[in-house]
Amino acid sequence: MKKIKILIIGLFVIALLSGCSLKSNEKKELDISQIRTISDLATIETYYHNVAKLNKEKSNIFAQDRELWIEYTGTGKVGIEMSKVDMKMSGNKVIITIPPAKLLSFSVDENKISDDNYYYNSDNKWLFKNEISIEEETAAINVAQENMKKDIEGNTALLNQAQNRAKDLIEKYIIQISSISEKEYKIEWIYDKNEN
Amino acid sequence: MEVKEMENQTSQKNRKTKKVKQKNTDNKKIKIKNIFAFIIVSLVFVIVLNVLFGRGKTTITATSTLTKISEISELSTAEYTYNGIAVKYKNDKEKKGNEEYYVSYEGKVTAGFDFNEITIEINKKSKKIYMILPEIEINNVNVDIGKLDYLKVKKTPESGESQNAYKLCKEDLENDIRNDTDFYNTAKQNAENTLIAFMNPWINNLNSDYTIEFKTKEAK
Numbered sequence: 001m002k003k004i005k006i007l008i009i010g011l012f013v014i015a016l017l018s019g020c021s022l023k024s025n026e027k028k029e030l031d032i033s034q035i036r037t038i039s040d041l042a043t044i045e046t047y048y049h050n051v052a053k054l055n056k057e058k059s060n061i062f063a064q065d066r067e068l069w070i071e072y073t074g075t076g077k078v079g080i081e082m083s084k085v086d087m088k089m090s091g092n093k094v095i096i097t098i099p100p101a102k103l104l105s106f107s108v109d110e111n112k113i114s115d116d117n118y119y120y121n122s123d124n125k126w127l128f129k130n131e132i133s134i135e136e137e138t139a140a141i142n143v144a145q146e147n148m149k150k151d152i153e154g155n156t157a158l159l160n161q162a163q164n165r166a167k168d169l170i171e172k173y174i175i176q177i178s179s180i181s182e183k184e185y186k187i188e189w190i191y192d193k194n195e196n
Numbered sequence: 197m198e199v200k201e202m203e204n205q206t207s208q209k210n211r212k213t214k215k216v217k218q219k220n221t222d223n224k225k226i227k228i229k230n231i232f233a234f235i236i237v238s239l240v241f242v243i244v245l246n247v248l249f250g251r252g253k254t255t256i257t258a259t260s261t262l263t264k265i266s267e268i269s270e271l272s273t274a275e276y277t278y279n280g281i282a283v284k285y286k287n288d289k290e291k292k293g294n295e296e297y298y299v300s301y302e303g304k305v306t307a308g309f310d311f312n313e314i315t316i317e318i319n320k321k322s323k324k325i326y327m328i329l330p331e332i333e334i335n336n337v338n339v340d341i342g343k344l345d346y347l348k349v350k351k352t353p354e355s356g357e358s359q360n361a362y363k364l365c366k367e368d369l370e371n372d373i374r375n376d377t378d379f380y381n382t383a384k385q386n387a388e389n390t391l392i393a394f395m396n397p398w399i400n401n402l403n404s405d406y407t408i409e410f411k412t413k414e415a416k
Binding site (some may be wrong): 077147176177 | 229253254257259263265266268269270271275276279306308312314318319335336341342343353354356357363366378379382390398402409
């Protein structure tokens, strides 16, 4: 009998503790996973008008098909990795190899997304609702973001423009510093088209 | 004789009543059977209709149109990767027990300065090249809106809430990073390392007597 009492009390304590641990897991400490050193020179910022359309068919005949449209502005920053710029001297020539431009970051313009940018058709009022969950809505925005990302990465004119602007920015300082020499140097640029 | 006749009549009546009762019971049984049959047929009908018309499929399509391009010159030299949790309070009143939902996010913050704002001063007497760098600033606070995950406390976040959750996460991330001096110091140190690595071969070739020194531009 005593053993059973101990067992019951033990189980009760375990249940209490596990309850507490679940609750404390609800709010985790921020996990700073890493600080990384980078050398990204962003030279072009792009603005995209994105429209995500979600169509959720009814799962039973009493429900009705639902649609959600979201329009918002997405932004992307394009540029080069400075650490991949290579400089070589050859007589009075400076040969600088500049890496290809790439998409460095992309996000949603928080000032251009609000309740007014969400459009729905109505749902049944009482029974047999076909609700669009927040997870489905998040998935729709994610598809639009990936779409924008692909568009930027495939826009060679834009990438070339970003690479050219990086070249202009770097050249300005190289010319400025060259005044410490009596000699005159000629700068030659090599546009690397391949990502290393 | 009369008694016998009466008995016969009573037993006949009883038999008749029994028969009527039996008939009623049979009718009831048939009715119940019919109701069951009707329910089963209706269920089968609904299931067939659901299979035929209730597909429950979700499809997503998206279009992206480039609307504007602007020239920038942001050099980012440090990146912080964050996995955080933001809390949505009911009516935005921050107190314990008032939580509506938690939202977990993946975010990245980058810091650096405007590359175009670097000033170079050359002192030919002391053979020094002064690179005057702007103050380190936060260049990007990015939260991956596609990776937001929700934990309901009092209320399941409704559709349309993702933009509020996104803003909440960005705010949470900005608040955490704003006063982190280690992050700013890393960005500053790496900015100097990047510029030295880039300029030194050039300077050494031009005139190896010169050395680079960094200064920070005073904030406007």
